[in-house]
Amino acid sequence: MTRHCISLLWSAAALFLVAFGSNGVSAMAPKPKRLSRQERKELAKKQMEEYAALKSKGVDEVSHSAEAAAIRHYQLRKKKRKGVLRRETDLATILFPGVSP
Secondary structure: OOHHHHHHHHHHHHHHHHHHOOOOOOOOOOOOOOOOHHHHHHHHHHHHHHHHHHHHHOOOOOOOOHHHHHHHHHHOHHHHHHOOOOOOOOHHHHHOOOOOO
């Protein structure tokens, strides 16, 4: 291949990345609409009711079923949203909460 062909390929790849981003989804696509406070509360209430129903059925958290995954997801919702590692805490307080050294 000549330098010109290689240059054209690089510019086409750069143009593709600008237009679609690194994950292949169009960067020009509109952002999803944020939920209102009332919608968030309704969603949280629905998730809580589903969790309570699964717990009352006696579903355990450690199996590989969809119900167990739903329970684990509900229990870890705050950690998933906020993240596990933060600057003000160290790894020992995350792994062993409530234990003093």
